[in-house]
Amino acid sequence: MIQVDTFDLKMLAALQDDGRLTNQQLADLVGLSASQCSRRRMRLEEEKVIAGYHADLAGEALGFELIAFIHITLATHSPDNAKKFRELVNRVDDIQEAYSLTGDADYLLKVMLRDLKSLSAIVNDVLMPHQSVAHVRSSIVLDRLKESMKLPLRALER
Amino acid sequence: MIQVDTFDLKMLAALQDDGRLTNQQLADLVGLSASQCSRRRMRLEEEKVIAGYHADLAGEALGFELIAFIHITLATHSPDNAKKFRELVNRVDDIQEAYSLTGDADYLLKVMLRDLKSLSAIVNDVLMPHQSVAHVRSSIVLDRLKESMKLPLRALER
DNA sequence: GCGTATTTGCATGCACTTTGCACACCATCT
DNA sequence: AGATGGTGTGCAAAGTGCATGCAAATACGC
Known part of the structure; x- marks a missing residue:
């Protein structure tokens, strides 16, 4: 450090x-x-x-009005599946962020899209059919309470 | 637009x-x-x-080594509870992002912390005891596959 | 087509950045 | 104490980038 x-x-x-x-x-x-x-x-x-x-671009001003989080569970926990899934995530550039998590979902994706049709397309045409994916659950963002993008540096002050 | x-x-x-x-x-x-x-x-x-x-600061370089997502369900859906929860979220600056969502959790929080103790403190001492909160489920980020922070502007071309 | 409005590149004065330099401060060793 | 080296600092000057006026070029409406 x-x-x-x-x-x-x-x-x-x-x-x-x-x-x-x-x-x-x-x-x-x-x-x-x-x-x-x-x-x-x-x-x-x-x-x-x-x-x-x-x-920092204003998504709404550019027509990206829809943010959604997608919880993904992989079919099996083989390294091969994980690798394939990683490639998928990197290929699709509507996927802004992707994390692997502890807990009951394996991955959490954040997507930023122009409309519900795009979300449907991602979920039903890209993620669900992918061989590595067993389960998909998406949640749409209703309201952004906070989006600071800033580290709480005050914690470091002495 | x-x-x-x-x-x-x-x-x-x-x-x-x-x-x-x-x-x-x-x-x-x-x-x-x-x-x-x-x-x-x-x-x-x-x-x-x-x-x-x-x-864009490197969290790890500054000791923020732990990212977690916290799913929150509110006690009741009264406007009063929602308001109290908002205030809580804005007051705690370890909470980097907060969204209200469709689906089975009401809110999703992203926190960036220095260690597990801090996560425990947030969850057990701040969120759980808060009167507006009924249920808390936290997931720790194991791996960041993608964190682009960039809009897919290519979708807008032509 | 002709007039108007908008967009463009260039030139210029001003502001900002970066570098060398000298000095101050602090710790260490003799 | 005094000498020595390292680090951090402000200042000055040279280089670089920025914003604005202006005239030419382009797009647009009638």
């Missing part, structure tokens, strides 16, 4: 909020000079504490 | 990948001049197609 001091934490928190902050703005926020922020930011990028910067 | 042409889509895709691209880099990627990219980017920001830019 990498050495990160209070200045770094402040910078990380600020950049989590606004990934395009200039070094000068950062400097004003954390109380260092711009050059120092530049250097520290480079260090954090190089050490991969900052994995990258991404524009 | 907002008017977005091919240039915009290319820019959005590029900025999804790297939110700190300069206008000049953007220009080279999409085939416009830098000034034009600047103007278009400003437009996309103003029209909230670009909701923001965020640094």
Whole structure:
């Protein structure tokens, strides 16, 4: 685990909020000079504490109005099935996130789609017929209470 | 839904990948001049197609090694309970994402934590005792197969 | 076709970034 | 104490990127 001091934490928190902050703005926020922020930011990028910067697009504005979570149970727990399923997940780019889980479902997928027809297509035409998949249960998101995309860095402060 | 042409889509895709691209880099990627990219980017920001830019922090590097999904069922479906639960979710900043869902669980939470003890604390000390909550089921993430954070913009082309 | 509106590239002044450099601070060893 | 090396800092200057005005080019309506 990498050495990160209070200045770094402040910078990380600020950049989590606004990934395009200039070094000068950062400097004003954390109380260092711009050059120092530049250097520290480079260090954090190089050490991969900052994995990258991404524009956050408004899905609704672009017509992606439907988010759904899909719980998947595999047919059998053979390595072969797991591998095939992984390939499926990576091939379908409507699948935004995929996790393997403890508990009664094997995998949890998050998909972002334009309409119910697309969800139906994914579930009935792509997932259900796939040989590795035994069981599919999908839930549609009714409301997004919270979607912070931010780590609770406050937990790291001392 | 907002008017977005091919240039915009290319820019959005590029900025999804790297939110700190300069206008000049953007220009080279999409085939416009830098000034034009600047103007278009400003437009996309103003029209909230670009909701923001965020640094993507490496959770593991900072000690957040545990991701879990928590399914919640509310005690009763009163508006009062829903409101109380919302407040709870917003207060606890270990809860990164929260959705209300169709299907057999009412809510799905995503938490990012430092260890199992923290998960236990959230589940047993915060969620379970809360008056609005009837049932809690948590699943730990074993593997992250995919975590793209990117919209499949290709669906919008042509 | 002709006029209007929009989009484009270029040029420019301004702001931001990055680098070298000198200095301050701290720990360690003699 | 004093010397030594490492790290972190601000400042200044040179390089780089950004935003805006402007004129040319393109698209659009009638």
